[in-house]
Amino acid sequence: MIRALRVRLRRPSRVLPAAALALALSCAGAFAAQPAAAAGGAADLPDPGVARTAAVPAPTASDRELRERVVAAAEDRAVPETPKRTPFVIGGTETSISGAPWMVQLAYYDATTEDSYFCGGTLVAPNKVLTAAHCVAGLDWAENGAVVAGATGLYDGTSGTVAGVWSQWNHTRYNGETYQHDIAVLTLDRPLDQPWLRLAAAGDTPSYTPGRTGTVYGWGLTSGAEDADLSATLRKASLPLVDDATCDSAAKSVFGQDYFVEGSMVCAGTPATGADEGTTTPCNGDSGGPLVVGNKVVGIVSWGVEGCTAQGAYPVFTKVSSYTWAAQPRIDDADRSFDGRADLLARTPSGGLFEQVSQGTSLAQRSFLSHGWQDVSWGLQADLDRDWFQDLVIRDKNDGKLYRSYFDHGAGDYTWMQITSVWGGYTSYAIPGDMTGDARPDLVAVDTDGSVYLYPGKGTGEFYGKVKVVDRSWKGVTVFGHGDLSGDGRADLLVRNGSGVLYLYRGTQQEHTPWSTRIEARTGWNFTSYVANGDMTGDGIADVVTRDSGGRLWLYPGTNRASADLFGARIGLGGGFDQYDLLF
Helix, strand or coil, rough: CCCHHHHHHHCCCCCCCHHHHHHHHHCCCCCCCCCCCCCCHHHHHHCCCCCCCHCCCCCCCCCHHHHHHHHHHCCCCCCCCCCCCCCEEEECCCCCCCHHCEEEEEEEEEEECCCCEEEEEEEEEEEEEEECHHHCCCHHHHHHHHECCCCCCCCCCCCCCEEEEEEEEEECCCCCCCCCCCCCEEEEEECCCCCEEEEEECCCCHHCCCCCEEEECCCCCCCCCCCCCCCCCEHHHHHHEHHHHHHHHHHHHHCCCCCCCCCCCCCCCCCCCCCCCCCECCCCCCCEEEEEEECCEEEEECCCCCCCCCCCCEEEEEEEEHHHHHHHHHHCCCCCCCCCCCCEECCCCCCCCEEEEEECCCCCCEEEEECCCCCCEEEEEECCCCCCEEEEEECCCCCCEEEEEEECCCCCEEEEEEECCCCCCCCCCEEEEEECCCCCCCCEEEECCEEEEEEECCCCCCCCCCEEEECCCCCCCEEEECCCCCCCCCCEEEECCCCEEEECCEECCCCCCECCCCEEECCCCEEEEEEEECCCCCCCEEEEEEEEECEEEEECEEECCCCCCCCCCCCCEECCHHHCCEEE
């Protein structure tokens, strides 16, 4: 009986309580395009729209269809005898979306089965929503889901931007009986012009210090009564973090069994009183929403007791820092073919640019993109504005300047902008990801004297002023890497010295000391090219591609081990790649 109660509690809150919610979606907006900087010699640059041949994603449904899904969910007000699947904020206070602009509403309606659900979520990139696996698993969100951002109320009829869902991911080991590994990421079919939050990093123990205050947000039920409705307005509540031993003891006392899993879960708040009065907790409808500490998502509303107010109970959250390693690659998975796998670009000496799409452990047949790339000194793929459209960063050998090809959402096409904040005369460049902890990709550059500079990204294609992080000791090295190689959720850097020794520098996300002590990963790395575009295989782990002197390409699949076992057994991707003089 206790197990059944808990199963019923954790289901996403069934239906929205008012058809008027449809009005809140009437102001669907478009992602604001950033102005392009004057490109100087842009007229001599190659075609910026090489990604036109890729499958640029169209909306999964029209705005009208998305709104109709929410309307259908809102009109289906039949609440079962007990609330299903998600929690809410009882005892909190009303707030506005301006105070939590990254909060989104997740509405699901299946016209065939008439199933409808409501969850909360957190925007963690312009087109990525972090939520609970129990809101996602077993449901087809691309076919039946809608996401609402920028709305304080469920029925205010004056604000809100709607988006569809392009793809969904939930932890492969999510357990619907125990609620372990209760984490998911939805990829939207368009970027949203809203601020976003970053995830707590692995090892971020200070954010979980018992007694530290976190804030939970949601539109969930505001009463434990069976006939309660969702809140018409976004609410928030302050909850103190609770130590694991207390959480474990409370769970055993309330349920008679040990449902709390240390390391996977965290609880917060004060013991429920047995009634609405004196209880502050999330409840049904709040599932998937964030527990925020220090402008980071440290928890995801996961489960609690039926009715949410049973005496002695605490609300339980997914402990985000334990899963950042798995979720962050799904947030940073920009690629040219929009399938979650990084792809390869290759340039011939005559300036022809070709693409080979990754198929996991092989490459698809090459596709010709365009002519005119012969004056590009080097190139990197990186989503600098985190809009899901892969940017190309290149150096023009004629003027020595850096340029970025990016998707202009206002014009609906690709264009060039000059990157004016980074000098074009360094010997090696890398864009490994977020090195400073602000969720924006940063750039690393090596000078001729061996000094290394970190350029913190602005998220616009430009960078803040350089920070010197190594003084004249990296002379002659090659830097590369993209994403998390060590399995802690932080982007790392690979450094190859002149003797062919490869080192892993694990990211710390500290601007002035961006790496921890280096780890020797491989010797004998005397290749003619090194490409690190992220996850080539689709398993969520960053990989590396190399080319040997015979023109053969090798895939080194990442293992998430910060050791000499950094890569698994290499996989041959074919020969003949010596016909290209640039791979990126």
